[in-house]
Amino acid sequence: MTDILHSPATTSESTNRKIVTPIPGPKSVELHDRRVKVVSEGVSELFPIYVDHAHDALMVDVDGNQFIDFTGGIGVTTVGHTNDAVVEAVRDQVGKVTHTLFGLVGYESYIRAAELLAEHTPGDFPKKSVFVNSGAEALENAVKIARKFTGRTEVAVLHHGYHGRTNLTAAMNYNMHPYGTGFGPLAGSVHHAPNSNPFSDGLTGEQAAKATITHLEKRVGASQIACLVVEPIQGEGGFIIPADGYLNALVDWCEENGIVYVSDEVQSGMARTGKYFASEHFGIVPHLTTSAKGIGGGLPIAAVTGRADIMDASHSGGLGGTFGGNPVAAAALVAVFEQVESRGLLAEAQRVESIMRPRLDAIKQRFDSVADARGKGAMMAIELQDPATGEPAPAIVKAVQQFALHQGVLFLTAGTFGNVLRFLPSVVITDEQLHEGLDVLEASLEAAIAATAAQA
Structure with missing residues (x-):
């Protein structure tokens, strides 16, 4: 599992994500060392990276790693990071x-x-x-x-x-x-x-x-x-x-x-x-x-x-x-x-759904662990369960999140039982970024489900 989650992303110069260091990179590690000395442990630390700058749906950390952001600051940056x-x-x-x-x-x-x-x-x-x-x-x-x-x-x-x-x-x-x-x-x-x-x-x-x-x-x-x-x-x-x-x-x-x-x-x-x-x-x-x-x-x-x-x-x-x-x-x-x-951003949210819904529906058809795909606009989600028992599958969700992080895409979890992946991208995210992020989601699911099965 560790080898899968920490494998470097394979990217090209034309891609929207770029991983140039291990995750976390050395500058993020340095910042984290400073953080633990002065920031309350009551503040969660989901991703081990520290942002340097961001715009629209892209976030760049202090080590130069570039991520496609499907979190939107938990729904805050609807109009995009640093909207002009x-x-x-x-x-x-x-x-x-x-x-x-x-x-x-x-x-x-x-x-x-x-x-x-x-x-x-x-x-x-x-x-x-x-x-x-x-x-x-x-x-x-x-x-x-x-x-x-x-x-x-x-x-x-x-x-x-x-x-x-x-x-x-x-x-x-x-x-x-x-x-x-x-x-x-x-x-x-x-x-x-x-x-x-x-x-x-x-x-x-x-x-x-x-x-x-x-x-x-x-x-x-x-x-x-x-x-x-x-x-x-x-x-x-x-x-x-x-x-x-x-x-x-x-x-x-x-x-x-x-x-x-x-x-x-x-x-x-x-x-x-x-x-x-x-x-x-x-x-x-x-x-x-x-x-x-x-x-x-x-x-x-x-x-x-x-x-x-x-x-x-x-x-x-x-x-x-x-x-x-x-x-x-x-x-x-x-x-x-x-x-x-x-900018007609209501229509842009609908565009996001028009791309994500068929992709998520197809992912649901492909993976038995994906029990539901739902949402409206740029507020979409998939729910994961054990296909044999119907029990929530939070371990797969966390593994998907970690795999995607190392591939340059940021996803959030949700759900009372932690078994939901939720997607809150900016409505100005491009079609290319959406598809690339969803490609990573699909690859992450495949790797996480296989690794979880191997551990069972």
């Missing part, structure tokens, strides 16, 4: 003002960013936003706003969901480990209900919604629930796409019972799936939408956007924060929206 327009907007804003705190002295980029979110999030009702720093902080604020608006305390979430690493969002996650392990006591009043996963449960959207609603009505009581927080496509859970009609039934139930429906679009939003927000694929209109990651083009910014009457429930000073909606990050957000519009 985003860089220009940031550079211009840095030369004007870097910080005031919007609650003290306002600035136009915050307002324009809120206007763009009001325009592009689902729903034709008046909307308002508040800006914060991260997806987890956006979820924290969405819960605060829903509790203030409804006067209720309880929070409902779904199995296999992921919402962050803060105390409240760690309690909202399905996987306690590693996000909440040893950090308790975590926030209370959070209730986990069954989700819809057509691949594993075989239920229709109506049947799955009935199971979710029945659980919450019996275990919590609809009249006690302030909000139901749902990822339209579950991210860390393994890019789970619910059955048709499932989300619609949940929204209807929330409407009937005065519950705020919160769509967690931190990973699935901002052109990632071929729509501005993934909720649009399902024809639903959330009361509140949380966004982060891709909206900032690499800058830290997140938002809660929703019905004006809900957003205005908070008293003055109840929302915000020192760096929320920082002028530089807000300028980047505005540039991202302009890039999506001017």
Whole structure:
């Protein structure tokens, strides 16, 4: 296995990936030695490389190794690494003002960013936003706003969901480990209900919604629930796409019972799936939408956007924060929206899917261990299982990830059981880069499955 994983990539000058040193190279090793002395071990270290520069879908490490990036910074660099327009907007804003705190002295980029979110999030009702720093902080604020608006305390979430690493969002996650392990006591009043996963449960959207609603009505009581927080496509859970009609039934139930429906679009939003927000694929209109990651083009910014009457429930000073909606990050957000519009990046996400879906379907047909291929836009995944037992196959997934790394392609894992490979490339990735990365995926699967079988 070791020999397979550490074999050097065979490349040509025309290729988009280039491996020139062992992985990790000497400069990455040197940086890692410095890291372990000063960086908390609580910060994960997935890839043993350190980036020097990146652009669009390519990343170059400090040793000169060039990688095709299918991680997108976990869905952040949707418009590409160092997008020229985003860089220009940031550079211009840095030369004007870097910080005031919007609650003290306002600035136009915050307002324009809120206007763009009001325009592009689902729903034709008046909307308002508040800006914060991260997806987890956006979820924290969405819960605060829903509790203030409804006067209720309880929070409902779904199995296999992921919402962050803060105390409240760690309690909202399905996987306690590693996000909440040893950090308790975590926030209370959070209730986990069954989700819809057509691949594993075989239920229709109506049947799955009935199971979710029945659980919450019996275990919590609809009249006690302030909000139901749902990822339209579950991210860390393994890019789970619910059955048709499932989300619609949940929204209807929330409407009937005065519950705020919160769509967690931190990973699935901002052109990632071929729509501005993934909720649009399902024809639903959330009361509140949380966004982060891709909206900032690499800058830290997140938002809660929703019905004006809900957003205005908070008293003055109840929302915000020192760096929320920082002028530089807000300028980047505005540039991202302009890039999506001017360059037709929704169509580019659809192009990514048009290439990846048939390739992934073919890979599923070729390898018995690949049990499912799914996704939307530039948010695609394959799920691996033991073909004999149907049990998750996380060892193969990790081996594929490591093999691909040494071949110059970066892949992410996901799934409650670690048996999903997820693909979050920039939507500006070229057709050539897509095919080359998928060629490496196929070769990695072949090598990893063979090595795993040899070890059995």
